[in-house]
Amino acid sequence: MGYGSFRGGVHPFRGKDITKEKAISEYLPQGDLVYPLSQHIGAPARAVVAAGDEVLAGQIIGEADGLVSTNVISSVSGRVRTIERRMLATGVISDSVIVENDREYRPAPGIGKSRDPEGLTKEEIRTAVKNAGIVGLGGAGFPTHVKLAPGDDGAIDYVIVNAAECEPYLTGDYRLMLEEPEEILAGLQVLLRLFEKAKGVIAIEADKPEAIKKIKAVIEEKSLSQSAEVCTLKTKYPQGAERNLIFTITGRRLNSQKLPKDAGCIVCNTATVHGVGQAVLKGLPLMNRIITVTGDGIANPGNFRVKVGTNYGELIEAAGGFTAQPEKVIAGGPMMGMALTVPDVPVTKTSSALLVFRKDPVAHVKPGSCIRCGRCVKACPCRLLPLKMWQACKHYNLDLFQRLYGMECYECGSCTFVCPARLSLTQSFKQARMMVSDQRKRAKTTVSDRKKQQSSRQRQKDSQAHTAVTGIFSGCGGAGRDMAESE
Numbered sequence: 001m002g003y004g005s006f007r008g009g010v011h012p013f014r015g016k017d018i019t020k021e022k023a024i025s026e027y028l029p030q031g032d033l034v035y036p037l038s039q040h041i042g043a044p045a046r047a048v049v050a051a052g053d054e055v056l057a058g059q060i061i062g063e064a065d066g067l068v069s070t071n072v073i074s075s076v077s078g079r080v081r082t083i084e085r086r087m088l089a090t091g092v093i094s095d096s097v098i099v100e101n102d103r104e105y106r107p108a109p110g111i112g113k114s115r116d117p118e119g120l121t122k123e124e125i126r127t128a129v130k131n132a133g134i135v136g137l138g139g140a141g142f143p144t145h146v147k148l149a150p151g152d153d154g155a156i157d158y159v160i161v162n163a164a165e166c167e168p169y170l171t172g173d174y175r176l177m178l179e180e181p182e183e184i185l186a187g188l189q190v191l192l193r194l195f196e197k198a199k200g201v202i203a204i205e206a207d208k209p210e211a212i213k214k215i216k217a218v219i220e221e222k223s224l225s226q227s228a229e230v231c232t233l234k235t236k237y238p239q240g241a242e243r244n245l246i247f248t249i250t251g252r253r254l255n256s257q258k259l260p261k262d263a264g265c266i267v268c269n270t271a272t273v274h275g276v277g278q279a280v281l282k283g284l285p286l287m288n289r290i291i292t293v294t295g296d297g298i299a300n301p302g303n304f305r306v307k308v309g310t311n312y313g314e315l316i317e318a319a320g321g322f323t324a325q326p327e328k329v330i331a332g333g334p335m336m337g338m339a340l341t342v343p344d345v346p347v348t349k350t351s352s353a354l355l356v357f358r359k360d361p362v363a364h365v366k367p368g369s370c371i372r373c374g375r376c377v378k379a380c381p382c383r384l385l386p387l388k389m390w391q392a393c394k395h396y397n398l399d400l401f402q403r404l405y406g407m408e409c410y411e412c413g414s415c416t417f418v419c420p421a422r423l424s425l426t427q428s429f430k431q432a433r434m435m436v437s438d439q440r441k442r443a444k445t446t447v448s449d450r451k452k453q454q455s456s457r458q459r460q461k462d463s464q465a466h467t468a469v470t471g472i473f474s475g476c477g478g479a480g481r482d483m484a485e486s487e
């Protein structure tokens with residue numbers, strides 16, 4: 001299986017040797033826990049607790065609010081101190097529930113209750129995933145229960161476990177495959193119950209032979225070869241990007257307007273699949289993340305199982321603190337992560353790593369001028385023209401940026417990585433994409449507002465003529481508003 005690889009991409013320094021032999025160790029938080037109500041794609045959750053309330057581990061403290069939204073779960077027991085706005089590692093400010101940790105970790109009723117998957121209907125599986133607050137843990141944060149409801153279950157040919165972990169330095173998924181392969185495959189079997197025609201594919205890069213061996217051994221041992229197989233991928237960044245992965249495995253191409261389901265695929269990250277298994281089979285909601293803390297600026301690098309909501313500052317202490325004053329701290333991988341200016345931000349569902357470097361190679365480099373070498377074009381996995389997109393950004397020409405298919409860029413950072421002029425290409429594209437998205441949202445809102453005004457006028461007329469059906473019309477209006485908000 002597999003089409004080998006995709007066009008473009010780069011080969012950055014892997015940096016995984018620092019932590020790949022470090023077993024996952026559990027870290028229990030000491031301070032307050034911060035739970036942002038917006039740590040996923042879609043509408044923020046709605047707080048269902050108030051200051052002073054007692055909470056238990058596994059309790060829902062924020063309820064999904066809209067079609068694309070998900071629950072927020074308390075990972076500890078304790079008392080709600082307050083609900084206030086806090087900054088996340090991404091720089092986004094979100095309303096957050098702050099919980100004072102009593103360090104007793106008392107579970108909420110029903111948490112950890114095992115279930116037999118044979119007795120569960122598809123709807124029950126999807127509801128269990130929704131209640132558990134599971135989102136795409138590879139970084140996207142898209143609510144998993146929405147992804148698992150593509151409309152036509154029979155049109156799905158592949159359920160792909162994205163175990164590429166192509167970002168340099170990250171080893172959390174790798175350790176999970178070595179230490180808990182049975183749980184990952186149990187999660188995959190749960191997913192396959194939803195899509196009867198689909199084949200399970202665990203996609204792993206070739207530089208992880210131990211993980212490949214381990215997963216293959218469990219497939220063999222549990223006689224799962226009819227439903228699951230390992231696909232070995234070429235080691236190349238960004239092999240784990242959804243569009244690249246689908247092309248590499250199936251030969252089917254997608255653009256930004258399409259979803260994996262349009263290519264007959266459901267793609268979930270390793271930790272997400274593990275989380276689905278835990279939620280459905282063991283009744284455990286998403287309360288932990290595995291975080292790789294690494295880099296030459298940290299005393300004891302390692303992989304930590306951490307409660308969602310834990311302060312990054314605590315994690316730095318857990319890993320022995322800084323070896324020297326670092327010049328760069330990054331939340332996430334070096335290619336797509338965000339530079340942290342303060343460590344006082346919480347671990348969220350989509351956190352994956354904390355990188356600490358004594359020197360910041362980028363800070364000492366002065367950007368030059370484009371020399372039209374074409375390296376960025378060769379590296380771009382989306383077949384774009386980064387040098388031209390850069391010119392468009394420089395002149396604030398968003399129309400040209402769109403005509404150059406700039407919205408197809410998924411900000412992988414490959415062009416910036418290869419650029420000899422050290423231009424901050426990806427950063428510019430990120431900003432341009434945000435501005436275009438804002439423009440489009442505003443335009444959509446204007447059109448939808450106009451439609452709402454028209455339909456409101458129509459409703460007024462209808463209401464005067466047929467007062468008996470007013471309730472039905474107002475119900476439809478509510479649903480439409482939900483959909484608009486969730487987009």
Ligand code: SF4
Binds near residue numbers: 372418
């Ligand atoms: S890699 Fe940099 S210098 Fe070379 S063409 Fe692209 S933008 Fe210009």
Ligand code: SF4
Binds near residue numbers: 413
């Ligand atoms: S950041 Fe965008 S333009 Fe640059 S290589 Fe990646 S996909 Fe292409």
